[in-house]
Amino acid sequence: MPDVRLASPQGKWILLTTVLGSSMALLDSTVVNVALPRIGRDLDADLAALQWTVNAYTLTLASLILLGGSLGDRLGRRKVFVVGVVWFAAASLLCGIAPNAGVLVAARALQGVGGALLTPGSLALIQASFHPDDRGRAVGLWSGFGGVGAAVGPFVGGWLVDGPGWRWVFLLNVPLALLCAPIAVRHVPESTDSRTHGRFDVLGAVLGAAALALVTYALIEARSGTLVVVVSAVAGLAAAVAFVYVEKRRPDPMMPLDIFASRQFTAVNLVTLCVYAAFGGFFFLAALQLQVAVGYSALGAGTALLPTTAMMLLLSARSGELAHRIGPRIPLTVGPLLCAAGMLLMLRVGPGASYVTDVLPALLVLGLGMVALVAPLTATVLGSVSTARAGLASGINNAAARAAGLIAVAALPLITGMGEEAYRSPAAFDAAFGRSMVVCAVVLVAGAAVAFATVRKPPPGCRTPECLTHGSVLAPPLEGERARGRLS
Incomplete structure (x- = not known):
């Protein structure tokens, strides 16, 4: 049984290294959007290259996050976590020195592999190391610090882009890794899951x-x-069909399809696909819109987006408690509708827009919607399956959200007629951004309709503090007990 106490020196070191590790991946997923206009200008990259700069990371992270958790359970959580930290830092260094867009995109894909190794591992180390009496508080502190990191990420990214340059958005991960990895090796006990096999x-x-x-x-x-x-x-559609076929026939698949026999679990994942597709598209385009069309600096754009993550960090716990009392149906219906309203309010954000009267109201309404739905969505996912499968369910839900954002970033410019050079023209980008917000709003309304029609059973409440204190806007939190995939 794990016996490290939170108040002990070792407990503090464990908490520090897990916060540092998870913050590397969390910050990187939020700060890069702010740097995109400068990256495009410096590397002479078109819109497709900027899309790949975001999506190459999301692609490998979403594809491998379940397998990354399984590797930690089987080979050693500390070992895989340290490998992930070092891998992430090496890929970040390559991003920071990339001479062209092609190298940057390849390095971002490698970053995603490192993120898939360290993201589930950071929380698993806390669960495996701390005494049961201290585990809940340790997870709560981990989540709280991570939420703060997510909230200030766009601000830090903007400051770096306007100051030493966009390359430091990536290079900053190197000293963090140099601090994190040795602490993990020295102070974090190794652990595995004896139940893994095959x-x-x-x-x-x-x-x-x-x-x-x-x-x-x-x-x-x-x-x-x-x-x-x-x-x-x-070929992509054929690979998807083959994936379903393989997962259905393997004795212990990475994603056992029988988990979708739960109507509630399937319904909530459909809602997840809708809302996180809209979020992924919004946060990719909003940072560009504020800089390209409105004329903000990178720092200004990053600071402007702070209200959404700050509201989630401050109010998610109360939202989770409310959903526990009244059930998830109303929050999962009203939340996406509020988000849709916020995105429609963004139609007012264009050349000459005022932050106080145009940008801020839209972000506040969007933030309220996110507060209303994220914690209840997580709790409903966990409440729709047995306790033994909570970690698997959470991992699938997290991967689904990232995949939805991936597809949205790829598809929105195509759907809305955004040309390869649109981000260089304020007028052209503003027009396409407006069409994109309408599309995102429609997708959110569809998510609300799915929730209203299908979500019924109230969740048993959040099982761990991290689903109540949450600052990431691009994916729901991983469940604290065993956020991992299965072995086969």
Whole structure:
């Protein structure tokens, strides 16, 4: 039984290293959007390259996060966590010195692999190391510090872009890793899960990643209309079908399909796909809109977006408690509708817009919607399956959210007619941004309709503090007990 006490020196070191590790991945997923205009200008990159700068990271992270958790359970959580930290830092260094957009995109894909290793591992280390009496408080502190990091991420990113330059958005991870990895090796006890068995579901992971990669490529490059795009789309769909076939037939798949026999679990994941597709598209385009069309600096754009994550950090606990009393149906219906209203209010944000009268009201309404739905969504996912499968359910929900954001970033510019050079023209980008907000609002309304029609059973409440204190806007939190995939 784990016996490290939170008040002990070792307990404080464990908390520090897990916060540092998770913050690296969390910050990187929020600060890069703010740097995109400067990256595009310095590397002479078109819109497709900027989409890949975001999506290459999300692609590998979403595809491998379940497998990353399984590796930690089998090979050693500390070992895999340290490997993830070092891998992430090395990829960040490559991002920081990238001479062109192609190298940057490849390095971002490598970053996502490191993120898939360290993200589930940071929380698993807390669960495996601390005494049961201190575990809840340790997870709560981990989550709170992570939420603060998520909230200040765009501000830090903007400051770095306007100051030493966008490359420092990535290079900052190197000293963090140099601090984090030695602390983990020295102070964190190793742990494994004795219940794991068999081989890893590598085939499932490869097929899932191939499906996402090929479909994403087809959407981003669809403007060219070449045969390669058509072949990629067909191959991506074939890989998705093969993934389902393999997962259905393997004895212990990475994503056992029988978990979707729960109507509640399936319904909430459909809601997740809708809302996080809209969030992914919004936060990709909003940072660009504020800089390209409104004329903000990178720091100004990052600071402008702070209200949404700050509201989630401050109010999510109360939202979770309210959903526990009244059930999830109302929050999961009203939340997306509020978010849709916030995105429609963003139609007022264009050249000459005022922050106080145009930008802030939209972000406050959006933030209220996110507060209303994120904690109840997480609690409902955990309440829709047995306790033994809570970690698996949370991992699937987290991966689904990231995949939804991935597809949204790839598809929105295509759907709304955003040209390759649109981000260089304030007028052209503003027009496409307005169309994108309408599309995002429609998707959110669809998510609200799904929730209203299908969500019924009230959740038993959040099982761990991290689903109450949450600052990430791009994916729901991982469940604290065992946020991992299965072995095969």
